[in-house]
Amino acid sequence: MLQPVVDADAQLRHIAAMVDARKCPNPRVIVTRELPNATMDRLEALFDTVNNRADLAMSREQLAEAMAYCDVLVPTVVDAIDAELIAAAGDRLKLIANFGAGVNHIDLKAARARGIIVTNTPGVLTEDTADMTMALIVSVPRRLAEGEKLVRSGEWKGWSPGGMLGHRIGGKALGIVGMGRIGQAVARRARAFGLSIHYHNRHRLPKVVEAELQAQWHPNLDEMLANVDILTIHTPRNADSENLISAERIGLLRPHVYLINASRGGIVDEDAMIEALEAGSLAGAGLDVWTHEPMIDPRLLALPNVVMTPHMGSATFEGRLATGERVMTNIRMWADGHRPPDQVLEGWI
Numbered sequence: 267m268l269q270p271v272v273d274a275d276a277q278l279r280h281i282a283a284m285v286d287a288r289k290c291p292n293p294r295v296i297v298t299r300e301l302p303n304a305t306m307d308r309l310e311a312l313f314d315t316v317n318n319r320a321d322l323a324m325s326r327e328q329l330a331e332a333m334a335y336c337d338v339l340v341p342t343v344v345d346a347i348d349a350e351l352i353a354a355a356g357d358r359l360k361l362i363a364n365f366g367a368g369v370n371h372i373d374l375k376a377a378r379a380r381g382i383i384v385t386n387t388p389g390v391l392t393e394d395t396a397d398m399t400m401a402l403i404v405s406v407p408r409r410l411a412e413g414e415k416l417v418r419s420g421e422w423k424g425w426s427p428g429g430m431l432g433h434r435i436g437g438k439a440l441g442i443v444g445m446g447r448i449g450q451a452v453a454r455r456a457r458a459f460g461l462s463i464h465y466h467n468r469h470r471l472p473k474v475v476e477a478e479l480q481a482q483w484h485p486n487l488d489e490m491l492a493n494v495d496i497l498t499i500h501t502p503r504n505a506d507s508e509n510l511i512s513a514e515r516i517g518l519l520r521p522h523v524y525l526i527n528a529s530r531g532g533i534v535d536e537d538a539m540i541e542a543l544e545a546g547s548l549a550g551a552g553l554d555v556w557t558h559e560p561m562i563d564p565r566l567l568a569l570p571n572v573v574m575t576p577h578m579g580s581a582t583f584e585g586r587l588a589t590g591e592r593v594m595t596n597i598r599m600w601a602d603g604h605r606p607p608d609q610v611l612e613g614w615i
């Protein structure tokens with residue numbers, strides 16, 4: 267008779283002990299930046315939390331100190347959690363529960379090498395960011411910022427047939443690069459504005475979703491770029507999307523095209539985009555994110571056909587509270603010994 271290779275009871279005891287070891291009933295949580303009061307209060311009620319109650323990002327030294335003494339770090343997009351900081355983190359640090367969807371400021375590979383789980387907050391910011399993107403899609407061709415500036419200047423002389431003419435968006439072709447949550451939410455809005463939807467994504471969407479969005483898949487990004495009137499970017503910034511909209515690809519866009527980016531700086535070659543705008547080979551841009559945030563290339567400030575917002579795509583009171591809840595769910599699930607629902611893995615985001 268075959269003998270079992272391992273004693274099943276012993277194996278179960280071993281698994282139970284491992285789960286217990288992972289349970290962390292009252293983890294020390296350090297939050298790097300002031301969050302909504304309700305979120306900070308709940309974090310303090312639920313965990314052994316140290317909130318940074320200042321609306322100032324931590325210095326690198328403060329981050330290193332925090333990472334030496336906590337079980338869970340709650341950073342935001344402005345905290346560069348690079349390989350060096352992760353390598354120097356204390357043994358206690360087991361979870362980085364990011365307050366936000368994008369995690370390009372965290373070195374996922376280095377975190378995995380140290381056995382540190384990283385989570386984000388997908389879904390709760392989707393509609394707000396799509397609203398802001400849609401606002402940029404409308405604002406740039408219709409010259410909203412220029413019009414607002416004219417009224418404020420006191421220089422407006424009244425209505426005229428040729429005054430403030432822009433371009434209609436209805437009937438135009440919208441190209442969406444990155445058709446995930448936000449890309450799809452933008453597509454829904456854009457359909458209502460009469461735009462036709464074209465998309466390029468790492469994976470093709472299920473036929474039923476394509477049908478609902480009336481979206482046409484373009485496996486070849488270059489081919490899509492050469493045929494759209496408005497281009498909007500919604501991929502995360504990752505190894506594959508870095509400089510995805512390169513100088514060469516900007517060169518494929520027709521001169522009447524508007525480029526919108528509410529995803530991340532670094533995906534679009536900002537220098538090449540500015541040169542195209544200055545040369546008139548790109549009609550305009552709507553930008554919520556920047557290559558060197560919060561520094562803005564001064565050449566952009568001089569361009570009237572660029573609408574600029576300060577990384578505020580997800581900035582709603584409701585969205586911030588929901589983001590906080592998502593962070594707490596991830597911490598609670600992890601502390602109870604489960605896999606947190608929003609774990610992100612390098613190569614999957």
Ligand SMILES: NC(=O)c1ccc[n+]([C@@H]2O[C@H](COP(=O)([O-])OP(=O)(O)OC[C@H]3O[C@@H](n4cnc5c(N)ncnc54)[C@H](O)[C@@H]3O)[C@@H](O)[C@H]2O)c1
Pocket residue numbers: 367368369388389391392395443444445446447448449466467468469500501502503504506507510528529530554555577578579580581615
């Ligand atoms: N401006 C803001 O305030 C704000 C707010 C929220 C999110 N964001 C940004 O938006 C990004 C997208 O968020 P989401 O919730 O839609 O993410 P998501 O994961 O739901 O969707 C991303 C999509 O991009 C695709 N993708 C990834 N890399 C690609 C590549 N190289 N080429 C083509 N497709 C690629 C993925 O397959 C996925 O379908 C976030 O990562 C974040 O950087 C910005």
Ligand SMILES: O=C(O)[C@H](O)CO
Pocket residue numbers: 342343365366367368369391580
């Ligand atoms: O990615 C996000 O959630 C926003 O850009 C803020 O981090």
